[in-house]
Every structure is written in structure tokens, then in C-alpha cells.
Amino acid sequence: MAFTPENLARAREVVARYPRPKSAILPLAHLAQDQDGWLTRDAMAEIAQLTGVTAADVLGTCSFYTMFKRDPVGRLVVSVCTNATCLVTGGPEVLEHLEHRYADDPEVTVEEVECIAACGGAPAMQVNYEFHEKLTPDTAAEVVEAYRRGELEARTVSGSRR
Amino acid sequence: MADVGETRIITRRMHERPDDSWTIEASLGSGGYDGLRKALTMTGEQIGQEQVKASGLRGRGGAGFPTATKWSFLPKGVYPRYLVVNADEGEPSTFKDRMLIERDPHQLIEGIVIAAFAIGCNLAFVYVRGEFALGYDRLRQAVDDARAKGFLGTDILGSGFDLDIVLHRGAGAYICGEETGLLESLEGERGMPRIRPPFPAIEGLYAKPTVVNNVETLATLPHIILMGGEEYAKLGVGRSTGTRLFSLSGHVNRPGNYEVELGNTFRDLIFSPQLGGGIRNGGSVKFFIPGGASSQWLTGSDEHLDAPLDMDAVSALGVMLGSGAVMVYDETTSPALVAWRLAKFFAHESCGKCTPCREGTGWLEKVLYRLSHGLGRPEDLDLLLDVGDNISPGLNAPFSQTTICPLGPSAVSAVVSLNKYFRDEVLAGIAAAEVPA
């Protein structure tokens, strides 16, 4: 699915911010993910048109960045850090627990990520780029559940406020 | 060890107004934009080549390059020129810029306007790490509020100076913190670092003269203007003037960001009750990594703990202050495991442009994985060193490199440190794992 008329207007505005249209690829890919929940092929083709480059160019750029999901993901993307500080403070255990727990849950996608700049509160994770720190496997699962129940309001999979 | 505390300059407001430090009201209620008002009474030259130069300010992004000197490289009379703010903070265990953005975005904006005015730039870009969702929201709000108050836009505070800021979100790539990778990314490309020369000051964003500065560097500017460069330079030690924000993490009792005057020691930082508060469970330091994942390591020896937080002094120990991250590990830690995890990070984040980094980091990771998971071979350590030597010939710090940017060589730091301080432990581990057959 490509941009809705409303988002298309926003997309054009974004393109106009930059001295060169190609600069808008990243923001437009975020916008597409805000809208669709992942980065679809159609969206990349439309971004190519809006920025005056080939679709291969857009794919080449977008595939460089880990935040762009080129396959469908759950409504909640849980990013668990296991980098140097979280490694020794319980990050891998949190990751393992969540991966196991949500293995078959289409609503939740659990991923291992590099340092997310929350080491003061290690181990840490993000749920749709909202930070959660000082976790244990159980409290981490509790946080995810709170989002599922709607007690915590989730951002989009690209981290924008709805 | 003295009971060393913080010297709060750039972190003052967030401590004074913990509940709303990020708002325009809090900012204006605590001296926000006063530095800008004063700066606008000076010329750009006076700001850069007098005040900032006198302050001795060195970049807080990692390389520690003198800020005034960097600005002076801009070619005369070539416009437009751009200021690009590096808010991509991705160096493992560094979390200071995120705090500065989330907690005091106006301080950053004020610094941006001062810097832009000083270098004659009318369009600034802030490249915000994609994962910083809250920080991005707060910055966006702050830019809107600042514009409404006349701190941004046309004819700022009646000075005739115009500036607009474009906020640009990254999307998950550590290499986009490297300034030329960042510029590529900002141009909509894959964030692969550029060959230098030309340096960004000559041909940067859109091939125009460009200054790239770190968030903390810019956030310091309002205070330098208000205090006066010479006054600021009285803080700190030697060529490391002022304060720096240290991101302290790991097995300390009180992990967090601390703004500390340069010249104090690692021991102060880790053990002072007002700062790190010592090692958990009363333990001791097995090793620590100063300066972020790219730096080589130090140990719990007195020589290392008593080294001053001084960008020049630490290089004698083969390490750097880098991004200001200090990861502390107690005696329970497996150094090989930490080394593997760091190698995994660099392999994952290598942009892929240079052969030695693209292939070498992956190779290091694979060998270190075996080594840290009971599958090591006695010859592996030497293999790692030789592979590392082909990425960073001489295995020295500061790096010499066969690559375009320092990411590849950074991956070698852990290997060198592992061998330097824990060779026996690693070899013993391999021998122990080999026994049951």
C-alpha cells in the first residue's frame, strides 16, 4: 500500500525541506512504516518517485538501516539490548525469555539490538522505541503485556507518536 | 580518593528542574538563551576565534578535535555552508547525548544558533539517532517553541541573522555517527564513510563547506559565551579544559551520567560516593573500558585507576577518553565474552565498504565466539592478533588503519586488550575446555 492522500501531502512537505530530494528517503521510509507497520515494496517504489531516484536506490539505502523492516513485523517491536553493559547485567536472559515467550505471537516481534544508550539502566529494551530499563525477564514481559492490554500507549513501529 | 562531586554546567538545569527541564518555560526561567543574546552582540569571528578558542573546547564526539580550529577550516567566502549536529550517539555504553536531548533540548538549540551564527550558516541539520523517539519529539517541540519565541527563523532576536533547523531521524546504523557516514546518510545514501580529503569543512553536505559537531560540544557553547572563554578554560587540566559528561555503566553501584571536571581520575569517577559509588557487592574492578567500545581497555591496577581524565594523558596508556563512556567490569566477568560481544557489534555495524573491516570484523567475531564458548584453539589468540594487524597495522592506539574510517580498527581494540591483560586466562580457559574428550 502506498501513501494515503494525507501522508502524501506530508511526504511532499518533507521532500521540500531538503536542498536535494534524495535526502528525504529516510524520513519518508519512517513515514511509510508509521502508516503501514513495515516498509512495503510499494512504499519504496513511491518514495523513489517522490525523490526522483530508482526503486533500487531506495532499497539500497533502506536496507542499510536496521529500523526499516522489509518484512511484516508485529504491532509491537521489542528491541532488547545485549551489548557490552547489558551483556553482564542480564540482557541476554531478558532476550531469551522474551524470544521464547513471544515466539509464536504475531503481535510481538522480539529482536536483539546493539546498545540503545540506556546503559545507566541496564539491562534495557525498547518497545516501539520507548525505553524500559532495569529489567528482569519477568518485569520485561510485564511491560510488553501492559502494551498489549493497552495500559501503555505504543508508538508506531518507527517510533512515532500516533 | 577525595569525595569528588559533579561540576554541573551543562547538566545544571536538568537537576534543578527535573520535572520540566525540557520545556521552553523551564529554559527561559533558568537563563536559557542568555548566551545567545550575548553572542549576537559579538561578531562570528569573536565567538569562534576568540571565545571558543580561548575556552580550549575540544569536540565531545570522540576525537577531541579543537572546535575553534575545526571552524577555522571553512573556506572564506564560500556559501551556503552547513552546520550538522551529530546526535547519532551509538558508541556502546554512551548515553550522554540522549540525556542532553531529552532533558534540555533548548540548551542544544541555543548552542546550535550560536555556532551557526559564528560560522555564518543559515541552515542547520540535526541528525538524531533513529531510536531516540522521545528525544526527537522533545527536540521537535523545542524547535517549534524556539521559533515562536524568535530564537530561530528569520532575523533572530532582531540581529538580522536567519537560521532554520531541519531535524533528521536516522534509522539504525552506528556508522552514521561517523561524520562522513552521517553526511552520506543525510543525503539519502547508505551511510558509508567518504574518502578524505576532501574534508567536510571544504566539501561536506551537498558538497558544500560543512561543520559537524557533537551534541555535547554545542550544548557547552552557551556557557562558554556566558562565562567567557578564558574563565571556562580555568576548569580542567592541560589541553583538556572544562567538564565532560561521563556515561558510567556496568558493575558500579551508581551507574549514570556524571558531569565531571577534567583532571579528576578514573578512581574518582568509579568510586566517589557522589559518582559511581564503588563496585557492586563490594567487589573490585577486573577491567574497565574507557572511551567507549572503540578504546582499548584498562585494568583495576592502581596505575590505571589513578590515571587522570585527561584526553592527552590517557593516550600514554594506549587508550582514549573517546565518547566519555566508562564500562566497568568486576571479577565475575569473562573478558573473552565481552571481547566477543564487542566484535559482534563491530561486525554488525561495519558499513561494508572496506575489505579489511567488512571481512575482518566478521572473522574476529567468529573466532572470538568459539573462544568465549568453549571451542577455542590455542592458536586462536595469535590468529586474532594477526588478523587485527591487517586491519590496524601495528595494533597501536591511536590507530593506524588499512580502512577508510576507524570503525574497523576499533574492533581490534578488544583483541589487543584481551591478549595484553588476559592471555593466560584465555589460554587456561581453552585448555580447560579441551579436557573432556
Place this chain on the structure above:
Amino acid sequence: MTTTEGTPPQTVTVTIDGREIHAQPGALVIKVAEDNGIYIPRFCWHERMKPVGMCRMCLVQIEGAKGLPPACTTPVTDGMVVETRNPAVKKVQDGVLEFLLINHPLDCPVCDRGGECPLQDQTLAFGPGESRFVEEKRHFEKPVPISELVLLDRERCIQCGRCTRFADEIAGDPLIDFGERGGEMQVITYPDEPFRSYFSGNTVQICPVGALTSKPYRFKARPWDLASVETTCVNCAVGCRGALQSSTNRLVRLLGVDSEPVNHGWLCDKGRYGFEYVHAPDRVRNPMVRKEGELVETSWPEALDAAADGLRRALDLHGPEAVGVIGGARGTNEDAYVWARFAKGVLRTDNVDCQLGDGIPADVILGAPRATIADCDRAAAVIVLAPDLKEELPVLFLRIKRAAVDLGVPLIDVAPRAHGLSRYATALVRHAPGEAANAARKLANALTGSVTGDKAIDEAAAVVRDRAGDVVVVLGRPSLAESPQSIVDAAAALLGAPNVRFLSALRRGNVHGALDLGLAPGFLPGRVALDDGRDWFVSAWGGAPARRGLDALGMLDAARSGRLHALVLLGADPVGDFPDRSLARQAVAGAGFTIAVGSFLNDSTRHADVFLPVSLWGEKLGTYTNLEGRVQRAGQKVSPEGTTMPDWRVAVELAARFDDDFDLESAEEVQDEMARLAAAHAGVDASLIVRARDGVVLPLAEHRDELVLSPRRIPVTDASWEPIIPGSIPDEGLTATRLTDVLEATGTGATTTVKPAVEPVGDEIDEAAVVEQAVSDAQDLTAAAPDMYRWTPAPDGHAVPPRDAYALRLVAARKLYDKGDMVVRSPSIAALATAPILLVNPADRDRIGVRDGDDVRATTNRGSLVLELRGDATTAAGLAFLAFTQSGPGPADLIDATAAVTDLRVETLK
């Protein structure tokens, strides 16, 4: 060296591996070293592309510089001291190689690159066959097709970025890019959007390893089985240099050779893969004569006798004006000259035309001031008034794109609709079909300094006036559906502007050679008008036509009405190629005795009474003349199929049957005769041609400064992924011998590279003396021979009728892949030719009341066709675009060649 204070030095002095070398400041270390015989290993660097310094293979040590900088991104500076092979450098180079190999598969035995692969060569010398890498290699599905012609093996890829940079920087088709990151980094296309670039084959050639392979060549041969000869591609008139390779007497591969003035090493895919027709199963391999209504194989003597008899009968009964010769634009210069001599000197007819009504009258091409391709690089501006160069002269497109994009030459695009170059243009000037002359007049006025009031034109002219240099007009037929007179008038108008010179955009491989050598009405060999040259050729040949004859349109018209009693089709297929098919059909059916000199039975040659099969490119030696007037050699690589012989020999044999002994035994003898008799070819004899590295631009006396003789020292690089230097491939007749490459292994685990040897080749030539002799020969001849023709435009009498509001005015132009004899019989590219689609402005589409993809009926006074229609914003309202395809329904069924323009009515199918 000492330099005067303040003035930049002309050259700098650097020391590389202890040798003192003078170089241009700013030149890259890698290039300076190479030019001086020091080969620094590399993968990513390619001389024709911007350096990226990615592979890190070329690291060197530079005194005073930090670390080990890459030689490919470091410019030389005065006093620089470089070490390219000391132990520190060797250590890191070996390290880089090892890194490249850890994930590289060891499938060399089944890899096309095996045998000419730098990785393989270096591994050979790398010492222990055992790797220190004991982990699992990276795996990808392999190989995956990324287009109809190219396959990608991501496991073999070494991420040098040559292909992706070529596609973006050189071709302007960024359809491949790097995707993913780090160790996962790989070449990608967008799913469902293949790497459909006319230049894709170049990426296969410059890929250092076997990551990109071409379907046509895949598994066809092993490099060590190949025999090569340097040649010139004749698929179009650009005349790209190539290395033609065969295995077991079959042509298998054409590689681009890097000619500085022409192709910079690139080829288009049609040229690269379009030679398969040479071995087509349905090629006519033996002569045929018509017996009892059927063409049956026979012997050469019988066929030649029959042909001569037929011609003689027509001459005897109806005179020379009843005989015509059409074609000859695809043969060699030697073919063209001897046929011109036979037709004009023996048969004495001037009804001779190598063009097929799809070109521009010879007067303009031969008589207007000319430019070379390289002139575009330094022009004040390039005006393109031509068909889409990307479709018709692809490598000229690359050169002009480069001039505009990389060298900043203003590009003015004058055309009825957007085409390949338009996106690089400084100014767009749009005109309706048939009305190019109006646009040209305005442009000429603006260039002369007047304000025309047309914003685009005035702005463009202002830019041009500020620049020094000539204005190069690339001149061709933007549409086959308009009379060429429109372009003649446009050329006349532009000739009125200051410093204008023309670069012809005629397309057929050797059309310029054929025109130069007299295969055009009103001309004799050497760019000499019939009336000016008659006496000279009568005394040389013993005869010449009495008066000016008919062009192709005139001949076909005469044939249709029974006035042409003998017709020779010299490799021509009027039914396929002439823009007006119904006229061509009637003409072929109505012509009297017909002789086909060619290779294939098609809708035209099927009607022949005698079929004389000739040998083709690759099977014969000869020269071709490109659109600049550059005479270049084409080598022979395989023996001719069947009993075929070169066209020129057929003419010699026929002449003998008219008791005229041409006494020509070899292509070289023909060349010598041309050098003696044809004014434009003065001095360009066989001995000069064989030595001229980049060919000879005619006339020699005017272009002597551009002449480069085959260097006495020829750098030999046999790796096909490196730019291949003209003259580095052994050639019959050259004294050059191929030098064995030096594989240098030193010490343990040394870095070794295929290193080009720089060695003297053949006899030392006194270059200056050879040139002097040739030029003085040329001057002697010029003094004696008739003057070359100069075009003086005649007043314009061209009128374009108004278009009625319900009709659309047709624009018809060729696409690269058409359905001509050669493409159809080259299986690798045949499928790329598509059926024509009628493109109209979306507003017209809506007015007609159809949707994209619907079929409509298009009707003109010539005929009616059912075609698929699509809206296309680049086609202006009131126009209709239709690609010209030789066979199958197409614009030729609609065009009236006798009219100024063709209007069509479009109706929905009810």
C-alpha cells in the same frame, strides 16, 4: 624540480619504488605508477570511473603520510616518495587478499572468470593452499538472473562496487545498487525491476571476478582457449573498439577496448551480444539462382554469370538509368569503394544509395563542417537535433552524457519529445514533427545574439555565448515519419550561427564510409560531387555516370512503376527498413531483375533472381568509417561460412564479366587504391591504417594532430576486467607479438599481480616520418584530385500542412532492439525487441476514450493497424509515438514517405 615562485608547476616529480617520475599534478598515484610500468594491484579502481578507495588492495606507503593510503585516491604531489612493494605494503596487501578470499567460493573450475581472474592468479602465488579461515563461508543462492543478459553470483562478489558505480555514473541507469550492510552487503536490484540497461554487459566485463556473468557467454569457452583480434563494432556508426574472441572457429565474445577518442572502453549490449547472426542457421551460405520460380543453390561461376547477364540485359535494353543499387551501409569501406567503382564506373549508373530513406541526404552529411566525438567534450555547447541517441547510437549517448554531466558542457535538446539525454539537458526545445527548422532558426538567431522571446532558447543561447569553442550539432532524423527535408532545413538554419559544426547521427554501421566512398546519388568516392569528379574518375576507372541519379525513394518509386529493370540489394532489406513499407513492397515486386548481395532471405531478398552470399563482420578484414569520419580496422577472427566471400570481391568478379579487370587482390590493395583516388582518403593507405592506433580521421591533412601511431611500446594487459588498451591485442599484419604476462612471486606468501609488461614491440617506427610521408602523399593527391564537396544550403521550399484537430501527428523512431535481420538472428538479444506500442499524451488518450493497454485502430492514407495504446506524459498533446521495428506491424505500415508528415486517426475498437 625548481619552479618559479607563485606559478603552479607544469609537472611534479615523484619517486616511486626508487624511480624518479615526472607526472601531471593531481594525477593519481596508481595511474602515474601504471603509466610508468609499475602495476599496483587493485580491484575497485577503474580508470574511467571516480575513485572510491573501497577494496583497499592498492594501499602503498608514502613518506610522511599517516598509515597506508590507497594509491587510487591519492594524487601525486611534488617530491612525493612512494613505496609500492616494501614489506609493510606487502603485508597489508596480502592481508586484503586473504580477507577477500575467506568468503570467496572455490568454484573456479566452473567460473567464467577462471583463467583471467585476479583473485585466482594471486591465490596461485599466495603460498600454502590452506586457509587460516576455518569458519563457515557466507552463502547465497547462486547465481540469480538480474536481467535477461546478466547473472549475479553474490558469493563470488568482492564488493568492489565497479558494477554499481558503472550503472550510476557512466550509464545513468542506477538499477543495481549495494543493499544490506557489512558482511551481508550485496549487489541488489529492486524486486521485479531487472537491471535492464543497454549497457549492462560492461558490468560483466569490468567485474574483476566471476560475480557477474553474461548469459550469452556463460560456459561458452575458457579464457585460455580464446583467440582474439582487435576490431571495430559495426552495429552502429559510433564504431566502438572491441576485442573479438573466438573459440573453435566460432565468435564467442566481444570485449570493449578503451579508445580515448571513441568509446572509452564501453560497448552497448546490442554491439556486445549482437554478433550471433554471423553463425545463424538460416544464413545463406552458398550462391543461389532462380530456376523455375525457385531460388536454388548453385556454383559461384554460374551465379555470377547469371547476375552479370541480368545486369547486361537491363543496360542494353534500357540504359544505365534503369539500373539501381540500394544498400552497402553495413559492409566495409573496401566493399563500398569497389561496389561504387562497379556501379558507377562499369555500369555507369548513379542510381546508387546506401541509405534507405531513413537518413539524411548525402549533400549535408558530406558537405557540412564536421565535428568529432571528442569535440563535444570541449564544445561551447552540444545541440542534439537527432533521434534518441540512447536507442540508436548508445555509446555516443554515453559520451555526450559525460560531456554534459561531468565536463559541464551545456546540452541543448531539440526534439519533438523527451528522450534519453533530455534529463541531462541544459535547455529543452520542443517542436512538432516536420517543424524542426523553425526551432533551429530561432536557436540560430539566439546564438547569433538576437532575443527570440522564447525563454528556453534565449537562456540556453546566453549560456553558450559565454563559452569559448565550437557549437557541435548532433544531426539526425528525430522521426522517420517526417520528410528529411525538415532536418536539411534545420541544418541550414544552424549553419548560419557562428562556429557551428556537425556530428552526424546516421546510424547504420558503415553508412559514413559508404557515403564517403560514393554509394550515394550525385557523389563519387572521396566526398566528391559527381560533376566535379567525373573527369578524374573517368580517367582512373574508364567511366562514370552521365548525370545525377535517384536516391532510394526515387529508385523504389521507379521500381514500383516498372522503370527500374535491374536492382541490386547490397545487404539491404527495403521492405524491412524503408519507412514506407507499402511503397517498398510494391517496388520489390515491381523491380526487374534483382540481385541480392547479402546473408539472409527476407521479405526483400526473397524476390531476388540471384542471391550472392557474402562474408560478414568477423569473417573478413577491412576498415569502417564511423560518424566522425574515423577510419578504423576490423579484424578477421573466423573463417567465412560456406563459400561466402567479401562484397568487394563479388564486385571484382562481376566487373570481370564486363571485361573490366579491377586488379584488386586484397583489402589492403583496395585501401591503397582509395588512398590514391578518393580525395577524402588521401594518404590513408594500408600502411598508415595498420599503424594508426585510434584510426584515422578523414581527411588526414586536417586531422594529422589527432593521429596516434601504434606505440612502439605497447602495454599489454590480458585481464579483460582491466581497461584494454588499443594496440595491445595482436593483429594480423601487425608486427606486435603478445607478451607473456609477468606473474611475479617473491618470497613467502607474496602479493603478486598480473602485471602489464611494457616492452618494445615490432620495429621502431619513426613516427614523425610516417606521418609526414602520409600527409605529403595526401597533399600531392589533393592538389591533383577534384575538390571535396562543400554544402551550400539551397533555399527552403518545405511546407508542413496543418494538422486537423482529430488527427495525431506521428513520431516514429527506432529502439535499440528492433526486429532487423541481425537482432532477430542473435538469440541472446532477440527477445528484447518488443512490439510497438502507440504512445500518446494522457489527455489525448482520455479524449479518445480508452485506457492504458487498450487496443486501438490507427489509420493513415497508407494503411491501418491495430495497436496497443498507452498514455505517456513525455509525448506532447497532438503527437503519437510509435517505435520503428523492421519486421512485424509498425509505423512503416502507416508512413507515407512522399509526404512532409504523417497524420493518423485513432479509433477505438468497437
